[in-house]
Amino acid sequence: MAFEYAPAPESRAVVDIRPTYGLFIDGEFRDAADGKVFKTVSPSTEEVLAEVADAGAADVDAAVAAARRAFGPWSALPGAERGKYLYRIARIIQERSRELAVLETLDNGKPIRETRDADLPLVAAHFFYYAGWADKLKHAGFGPEPRPLGVAGQVIPWNFPLLMLAWKIAPALATGNTVVLKPAETTPLSALFFADICRQAGLPKGVVNILTGDGRAGAALVAHEGVDKVAFTGSTAVGKEIARTVAGTRKKVTLELGGKGANIVFDDAPIDQAVEGIVNGIFFNQGQVCCAGSRLLVQESIQDELLDSLKRRLATLRVGDPLDKNTDVGAINSAEQLARITALAETGEAEGAERWSAPCELPDSGYWFAPTLFTGVSQAHTVAREEIFGPVLSVLTFRTPDEAVAKANNTPYGLSAGIWTEKGSRILAVANKLRAGVVWANTFNKFDPTSPFGGYKESGSGREGGRHGLEAYLDV
Incomplete structure (x- = not known):
């Protein structure tokens, strides 16, 4: 016999959703250069949650320039100092996990049980894990003096918005790179919330920049000459397009694409x-x-x-x-x-x-x-x-x-x-x-920050997570 459960809704009041959001560039929120915006909608009700800035080419230029300016000072910090920032971010994520879980559920449509019990603990765990690697890169097996690549352009999907952000940003920062990240058009809110966490943690300006927008912003970021590393999670079709774009350039690239497990x-x-x-x-x-x-x-x-x-x-x-x-x-x-x-x-x-x-x-x-x-x-x-x-x-x-x-x-x-x-x-x-x-x-869909993840054939190239995930952000 199936048990009947009374409704047990989580309160929306725990998170404050602003009516409008700007782009996060050089430590500050700003409007798109051309003033364009788009609306993000809750999949479960079709209600408009917020109006979000729509990045264009000028905004990509500004974000990459900010990341380039921040790269020198950030990469020059001792690994232990970078690790402190990552630890701080991880702790703030834990402290604000209830807000983030509700926000992710509203913007993405997935059950609160998953965002609360699976996504958020893993997000914090990834930042804790890579914080621990920040001062141990010489011992990671990638040579005695591994160096950061520079500016990482990262494009993430809508199915695990905050977790994919953690998979990308945590190893990039631990290895001394700076970041320009573009979240999916349908799920921008948790990335913008994370931008506020970066400010709360005192992260230096320009180390993390977040551009909201559609595929055109992502394409401009991938093709930008100031980007040294491209990381993408998404469809195989878009992954192939990215591979064609970066072919013949100096850019390092990792692609985590589709599957049929x-x-x-x-x-x-x-x-x-x-x-x-x-x-x-x-x-x-x-x-x-x-x-x-x-x-x-x-x-x-x-x-x-x-x-x-x-x-x-x-x-x-x-x-x-x-x-x-x-x-x-x-x-x-x-x-x-x-x-x-x-x-x-x-x-x-x-x-x-x-x-x-x-x-x-x-x-x-x-x-x-x-x-x-x-x-x-x-x-x-x-x-x-x-x-x-x-x-x-x-x-x-x-x-x-x-x-x-x-x-x-x-x-x-x-x-x-x-x-x-x-x-x-x-x-x-x-x-x-x-x-x-x-x-x-004898299990399925179990993840851990210490374990590498990636595919073969049309499921992509490169690995994220674990010690292997450091290599993609290092000049070895």
Whole structure:
């Protein structure tokens, strides 16, 4: 029997959202040079949250110039001194985590349970972790005198706005670089809140600059001659465009792109545990995760038992108000993303796959999509090949470990994979054959700042996180 829970909404009053926000350049907020603005909307209600400055080419020039001026003094600081600033930022993030969690949920649409219990602790942990590296770079294995690159141009996505900011900014500052960061157009508010945290921490002016705007601002930042390092997380299509832009230049680049992760369940796996891992793998953050386990590969002999258990579990997921602490699945980030998910799901049906959606009542306003799975899927189906980036799971079967590996690797992507079995030898044997940047065993979607993350093939190049994440910001 499913328990009935009374609404338990988090208060919006804990965070103060201003009616307008400027660009954060050289330690100050300012209007865009041409005066342009855009509105950021809450995905769960479609209400306008704030009006935000829309950066143009002149603003990119100003931000890069500010970062260049700040680079000399910042990189000259002893590592221990830079580390103090990072520690201070981490502590302020912890102190203001409730505000940030509510803000992220309002602007992004993900459940408060995720922003509060997953995103914010990881954000603080990344700043703490790289603060510890700041005075130990000589011992990181990148040579006796590793040097910072200069100005880092960083472009982040909308699915984990604050966490992706931490992944980019923390190692850049620890290694002595300065930053110009462009958050996604649909989720700018937490980055602008972070700008205020930088001022609260006393970070020198120009070390971190934040430009809000659409893809044109990101393209101008990537192409700017004053940028020494480009870091991008987002779609594979945009990543390819960035690679073409920086080709032949001196710029160092890391790309963390799309994925179509395989979650492999063998016949000896604990079914209940595997079901929880499958749900976390694809329905966490509404499936808007680059490393989501969007392809379920289940051994043929347990397919019926697993799917029955999975459907029972999906029927208990609570879809609705992201600020409600009982909510499991929140809103899709934007109308455009919802339209893409809807179109790909319709394609799956048209191609003959069998669609099943969790029985749930969706809110009248906002952008919503019920947790969905497709069975009868072959490798030729669009839903098995294209990244949907939504709460949609494609189920395929296999008979032998070799067939599972072949199907898992039969994708242009290579970001993540999961293995479910009670045999440690099978975990090691299969993991070594999977062409994926991260392989989870009897779990999924677990992250730690000490662990590197990145992909193969069209899932990108380079690694973020851990000691490996320092290399991308050092001249070695």
